[in-house]
Amino acid sequence: MRQVVTGFALSLALMVASCGGQQDPGPPQQAGHGPVRIGTKNFTESVILGELYRQALEAKGLKVELQSRVGSTELTNAALRDGSLDLYPEYIGVLLSEVDNIRTRPASPRAAYLLAKSKEESRDFTLLKPARLSNENALAVTRSFARRERVRSIRDLKRLRPAPRLGALPEFANRFEGLVGLDARYGLQLSLKPLEAGRQYAQLDRGRIDVAGVFTTDPQLAGGRYTLLHDPEGVFAKQNVVPLVSKKALKAHGPRLAATLDSVSALLTTPAMQALNKKVEIEKRSPEQVAGEFLSDQGLTGPASG
Amino acid sequence: MLRRSIRTQITKRVLVLSTTVAVLLGATLVLLIIAVTGQRDAARIAFASQEALTLTSRLQTSLFAIENDLRDYVRKPTRPLEPVTNRLAAFPVQQRALAAQLSDDRGQRERVREIGAMIKSYAIRANALIIVARTRPKVARNQLFYTDRRDLIAALSASLRNLASRERTIVRRREDDAEAQSAAAIAFGIGGLGLVLIVVVAGTLYLRRAVVRPVVRVARATGRIAAGDLDTRVPADRADEIGELARGFNTMADSLQRGRSELERSNTELQRSNAELEQFASVTSHDLQAPLTTISMYAELLERRHGSETGEGHELIDGIRGATQQARVLIRDLLEYSRAGRGELAVEALHADVVLKQALEALAGAIETAGARVRVGPLPVVLADRTSLCRIFQNLVGNAVKFTRDDPQVSIEAEPDGAMWRFSIRDNGIGMQPEYTQHIFEPFRRLHGEEDYPGTGIGLAVCERIVEQHGGRIWVSSSPGEGSVFSFTMPAAEVRDDELAAAVQTPVGAGS
Numbered sequence: 001m002r003q004v005v006t007g008f009a010l011s012l013a014l015m016v017a018s019c020g021g022q023q024d025p026g027p028p029q030q031a032g033h034g035p036v037r038i039g040t041k042n043f044t045e046s047v048i049l050g051e052l053y054r055q056a057l058e059a060k061g062l063k064v065e066l067q068s069r070v071g072s073t074e075l076t077n078a079a080l081r082d083g084s085l086d087l088y089p090e091y092i093g094v095l096l097s098e099v100d101n102i103r104t105r106p107a108s109p110r111a112a113y114l115l116a117k118s119k120e121e122s123r124d125f126t127l128l129k130p131a132r133l134s135n136e137n138a139l140a141v142t143r144s145f146a147r148r149e150r151v152r153s154i155r156d157l158k159r160l161r162p163a164p165r166l167g168a169l170p171e172f173a174n175r176f177e178g179l180v181g182l183d184a185r186y187g188l189q190l191s192l193k194p195l196e197a198g199r200q201y202a203q204l205d206r207g208r209i210d211v212a213g214v215f216t217t218d219p220q221l222a223g224g225r226y227t228l229l230h231d232p233e234g235v236f237a238k239q240n241v242v243p244l245v246s247k248k249a250l251k252a253h254g255p256r257l258a259a260t261l262d263s264v265s266a267l268l269t270t271p272a273m274q275a276l277n278k279k280v281e282i283e284k285r286s287p288e289q290v291a292g293e294f295l296s297d298q299g300l301t302g303p304a305s306g
Numbered sequence: 307m308l309r310r311s312i313r314t315q316i317t318k319r320v321l322v323l324s325t326t327v328a329v330l331l332g333a334t335l336v337l338l339i340i341a342v343t344g345q346r347d348a349a350r351i352a353f354a355s356q357e358a359l360t361l362t363s364r365l366q367t368s369l370f371a372i373e374n375d376l377r378d379y380v381r382k383p384t385r386p387l388e389p390v391t392n393r394l395a396a397f398p399v400q401q402r403a404l405a406a407q408l409s410d411d412r413g414q415r416e417r418v419r420e421i422g423a424m425i426k427s428y429a430i431r432a433n434a435l436i437i438v439a440r441t442r443p444k445v446a447r448n449q450l451f452y453t454d455r456r457d458l459i460a461a462l463s464a465s466l467r468n469l470a471s472r473e474r475t476i477v478r479r480r481e482d483d484a485e486a487q488s489a490a491a492i493a494f495g496i497g498g499l500g501l502v503l504i505v506v507v508a509g510t511l512y513l514r515r516a517v518v519r520p521v522v523r524v525a526r527a528t529g530r531i532a533a534g535d536l537d538t539r540v541p542a543d544r545a546d547e548i549g550e551l552a553r554g555f556n557t558m559a560d561s562l563q564r565g566r567s568e569l570e571r572s573n574t575e576l577q578r579s580n581a582e583l584e585q586f587a588s589v590t591s592h593d594l595q596a597p598l599t600t601i602s603m604y605a606e607l608l609e610r611r612h613g614s615e616t617g618e619g620h621e622l623i624d625g626i627r628g629a630t631q632q633a634r635v636l637i638r639d640l641l642e643y644s645r646a647g648r649g650e651l652a653v654e655a656l657h658a659d660v661v662l663k664q665a666l667e668a669l670a671g672a673i674e675t676a677g678a679r680v681r682v683g684p685l686p687v688v689l690a691d692r693t694s695l696c697r698i699f700q701n702l703v704g705n706a707v708k709f710t711r712d713d714p715q716v717s718i719e720a721e722p723d724g725a726m727w728r729f730s731i732r733d734n735g736i737g738m739q740p741e742y743t744q745h746i747f748e749p750f751r752r753l754h755g756e757e758d759y760p761g762t763g764i765g766l767a768v769c770e771r772i773v774e775q776h777g778g779r780i781w782v783s784s785s786p787g788e789g790s791v792f793s794f795t796m797p798a799a800e801v802r803d804d805e806l807a808a809a810v811q812t813p814v815g816a817g818s
Contacts, residue, residue: 039430042452071434071449075449076434079431079434084433084434085430174442174445174448
């Protein structure tokens, strides 16, 4: 008898718990007193950013549900618009070029931020304060390849015969900050070998590819083994990191949410992010631990728990 | 204080006994209920676990199917999307059903919660992909490069397998526990029933020994007392109710015995004085005969020698002679009464009508003088002494003829009365007041003067003695002017020999 009752209670509790998020595939708009639902993209830096957000918010007493590696910008953004997420760390350049399809670059990061923010405000989302951290897209070759082929700029790739082999994230194929922009600005028509983030370097090293699409905060770039190609046509824009948040969530969770995330963003500089990326990508430590240590060191949370 | 403790001893023990039995039965019942409940729980657990396992594998299949359908849709957006969305919508339901069927275990709850979170992650990714596939099919197609959802499904699958195997372990352990519990309860239940049986048997034996046997002993002793054995006693050393009963019985027997010995002593005394009295009467009356004879003889001589000379002396001599005759009759009757009921009876089967005829012949003169009509009904055969029975008839019929008025009628009849015959001698004579009917059988009791109705008043007393010697009784019912009915009983001849012997025994034991 007791088992039946507790079993019933358990199922009831689970029902209530599971009612929170994915009850139906449509947008579950209730934010109420549920957790702050944070998503991240499917590469290391985004995962670390998600952990930073989560731990900072939890330190302020907010409940957080973190969905790491939801997918590329396109998918993560879709999940946000869909209402499955409340916020995720976004890069202003990608937001403008890939979400808003704005191919002309604003004059300054500040202008880009204001433009992007106004776009978001118009559809019930908003951008919080941006970080100084900028992680841009870039094309990299090995240093030896650059020397041998005398390649310094993207434009130099055009004359290479046979055409250089490019390895990058699969979404590179469809983006302006990708094959679309390279074709439009440089007349470069390359074939793409899709690779997961971080895998390009090994491929470059082994000579499987000649050119890799990379992030400028990638820790692999620090050793000087690779050369970043100049981008005179400005296909790759500045990419300041900013939390893209639904206004509904801001309203539901109060000013603590924005204030906490702003305080995290204030800590994020490009070198700091590179250091964090290195700890995860090279030293193979967990993003959770790395983020915890960082917040603790910066005095945003209590002493690191481990 | 002592009485109360005595009275409650057996009651208390019986109470303790029945309480013990009740408690044991109750405990046994509880144990059996536990056993049944345990079995039922085991069955329920097994059923729920089977359900959970089925749900788990269904969920797994569903996950793989949805991923395949999703990829097909992304590759070719013209394909139907419903299977994917339907399955996505079904996930939470399936997960809840699974959670409901899982056993109540902290680890399992944690696991199912994790599985729920993973399913949710998968659903978010799948939804996002569907949205992108609708708006930007090419982008979506490129995203198929990533294996994150597949990895998620693989992890989910592993979690579900783990969940299922844990569930099997837990359920097996719980089933074992339930089985063990139920087996133990059954064993205890059977033990309890055995204990109840033992207690009941012991209680029965105790009651038999402590209550039934002593009571039977007292009952048997009562029977012996009733049969006359007043020496009977029962053991009375116990302190409980039975002891009290036995002591009460013994006290009663003591007092009975005391009463009887007193009775016997006074009876012996009475018999002795009675015998002495009768001896005295017999001797006296016999010895009185001699002087009476002498007086009578001298009166005769006086008349013969001087009868002619004294005319007045003749009358005096007649007076002497009359008084002498009267004294003689008196003495004769006295003798007869003292002898009646003392001699041996020659009991035989007699035709009462023959004996009555004999008596009527002896009374022929008196009957004729009175002009009485005598009617005789059919009379039976009785067991009696011929002379004695004749004497009864003679006395009773004689009285009927004597105490008469005009047109005297006498009828003699007999009716069966148990093992006896009841004879009735009915007359239409003067009768008597009912209060005299009690005293009329006492010796020398007369209701009338000698000059009205002659007689000594000994006849009915003699009849009573004779009837009682035969084991019968005699009585009269009468009222003045209405006549009288004298009745007496005599043993019938058609009775068994042993009953006959008992019936004929006289109160003084002369018939031995």
